[in-house]
Structure formats: C-alpha cells, structure tokens
Amino acid sequence: MKSIKALVFDAYGTLFDVGSLSDGAERVFPGKGLGVSNGWRAKQLEYTWLRSLMHRYEDFWKITGDALIATCAAMKLTLDAKRQRNLMEMYLKLPLFGEAKRALEKLSSVPLAILSNGSPMMLEEMVRNAGVERMFRHVISVDEVKTYKPSAAAYELAVTKIGVEKEEIGFVSSNFFDVAGAKAFGFRTYWVNRSGRTADELGVSPDRIFRLLSDLLE
C-alpha cells in the first residue's frame, strides 16, 4: 500500500462546527434554532446534489442562501433582510472544533489541504476568521469544476491541485456521503464520526473510522 503524502480535509462539519449554527439560529428564531439549523443544512446538501444532477450549478453561497429561504418558508418563519444577513454571516464565522485545531497543529508530517463545497469567498473568510490560514498548503473549492461532492470531478480537483496520486491522499470527513464519494473515487478515507452516527448504505466503507480528528495522530 502506498504511503500517504497529503491529508485532505472536508470543511463543513469536519473541521468547522456547522452544529454551532443552532445557537445563532435560536437567537434569531427563539424556540426554533435547532429546527432551522438542521433543516437549513439538510436543504443545503440536497440542493448541491440536485443542482449537480441537473447541471444547474450555482455557487455554495447562493445555495446556502436559497436553502435558508426554503427552510424558513417551509417552517412559516419570516426571514427579513436583517435576519437573513445575520444568519448568512454566521456561515463565514463558523468555529473550528477545538479538538480539530489541536490535531491540525500536530499533523505537520504531511501537507494539509481543504477540499470543500464552499465557494472561494466563503472558505477564505472562514479560514481567516478561524486563524488557520497558514496550516493549509491548499484551500480548494469545488467551484472550479462547477459541481459538488460526491461527484468524482470534485475529488479529482484535489489530485490536480496537490500533485500527488489519488492513492497517496488520505481524505478526512465527518459527512458519510463525502467519505463514500472519496472512497469510490479512490482516496484512502477516514470517517470522523464525532456524534456516533450510523453508516449509510452506499456500497462503500471508509478505510478507518475515528471518533475524533485527534485520533488520526495515533
């Protein structure tokens, strides 16, 4: 088996705590924070898949905004311009998981990269706001190939940018569908399953499963 020459991380849910949006959403919509944040995230992913299949790409900022509008409409919540701006800005300031930051600081033996659905603007702001821009040799957005994970073209982009073979890339995600797509593409895959979720039945299994990102250090 080839040795790992680069580690590539998913951003949303893996390095950055998307779940933290429920607190912010709770401030905007008291009593509905968890429902809004869960619905928003589910719609956001659904739209990436549907638009990829329909070949009607829009960038992740647009999709994230559309998903918020649809979620609030379905929940009969009034999303005025101020609330919308407030919630969208939270997406640019998502916190790193504390344990992720500690793990990243120690994972210096191979180059690190991010491969994310996020638009270049979103990733740049989020990485800078978290103060980790110097930790990653590459911050790669699927925007360049105008399709979303788990399309092979999204993973192929990381191979092109990093310049090592796909079998030499270790891919880390907390999103099972993302691990499945990366595995189907040919990466070595590590599923970080912080919340004890059950695996999806997609005909592929991660190479390794960890509870925390810091377990990668072993």
Added chain:
Amino acid sequence: MKSIKALVFDAYGTLFDVGSLSDGAERVFPGKGLGVSNGWRAKQLEYTWLRSLMHRYEDFWKITGDALIATCAAMKLTLDAKRQRNLMEMYLKLPLFGEAKRALEKLSSVPLAILSNGSPMMLEEMVRNAGVERMFRHVISVDEVKTYKPSAAAYELAVTKIGVEKEEIGFVSSNFFDVAGAKAFGFRTYWVNRSGRTADELGVSPDRIFRLLSDLLE
C-alpha cells in the same frame, strides 16, 4: 406554444400514495410508523441522488431496501428478515390516490405514461396490483439509463420511448425536485401539491401548480 401530445406521470407520491406506508410501518414498529416512513423515503431519495452522482447505480429495489436498513439502524430499531420483507412488500402494493384514479379515467384525450425511478419489477407489480395497467401506453423505468431523476438522461428516456418532442410532453409530479428536473430538461410541467408544501429554491418554476390531479382536467 406546442400542444401537449402525451402526459407523463411520476409514480411515487404522485399517482401512488407513499404516505400510506406510515400505517403499515406503524403495525411493524408501533409508535414509530411516521418516523420510519418519513425517514425511509428521505433516505431512499438521498441514495438515488448520491449514487447517481457517484456513478454507482443500483436499482430502486436495492436502494429502497438499503434505505430501510439505514433508517432502522439510525432509529435503533431491530429490522429482522420478517419485518424487512413485510415492509418491502408494501412498496409493491401502494394504493393509487383515489382522486388520481378518477382523474386518469377521464384523461383519455392524449396517451398517458409513467416515468419512474422504480425498477421494472416494482412498477409492473404496483401498476398491476392497482389494476391500472391498461390506462398507460408506456410504463417507463429509469433503470434502462442507470441513473435517477433529476438527471436529464431520465427524462430523455421518456422522449425516446414515447416518440414525441419534449416540448409536447406534459410532465406531472408531486415531487418538487422532479418537476424542477423535468422543467430544466424542457418538459411542460405540472406540480400537484396535495399537501400544500412550499416550493424549493432551485431556480426553476413549474408551468402550472394544481392542488389535485383532477384539476388537470380543467
């Protein structure tokens, strides 16, 4: 504008009442019927999208079974072989919406067809069990193109089979994503929104929205 020369219907949720599964699921998992049936349906669709994007097609019978397994696992419900068979067989005996049957009987001015994600076996059994096999000139499964809606290839199959231009096909679905895909492809689209759902934000709008299938008769 060209006149409509064929009407093509989605099956699950449009002609056949997928929501009826909650009663059957309630008998198998008392107190959890609605949760199981909603989760099952959501996972089933999610898997069609993910597998289409990953180019790892499996037919809808396999995907429906996988979605049931994953849903029960996530809900920590024990799915033994008997329960699994029991629930899967419900998918072959879904009832037609009563108003759908009455509407179909009157829509005889143009040829009618079904275009569905369902596998050929599933569609054949379900249509025969409902006693409507003679109403449809074509019962078309996406299985032939090994991808799912809303891929353009799925809708293109209906054009090929029916032999009229896509602008001459009226496409009817209760699933918004399906209407969006059909509209993006080039069909005339009718969204049957029985349960008063809000539209998704996918950059396309149905040509017409009806509350009931029988409203098509107007």
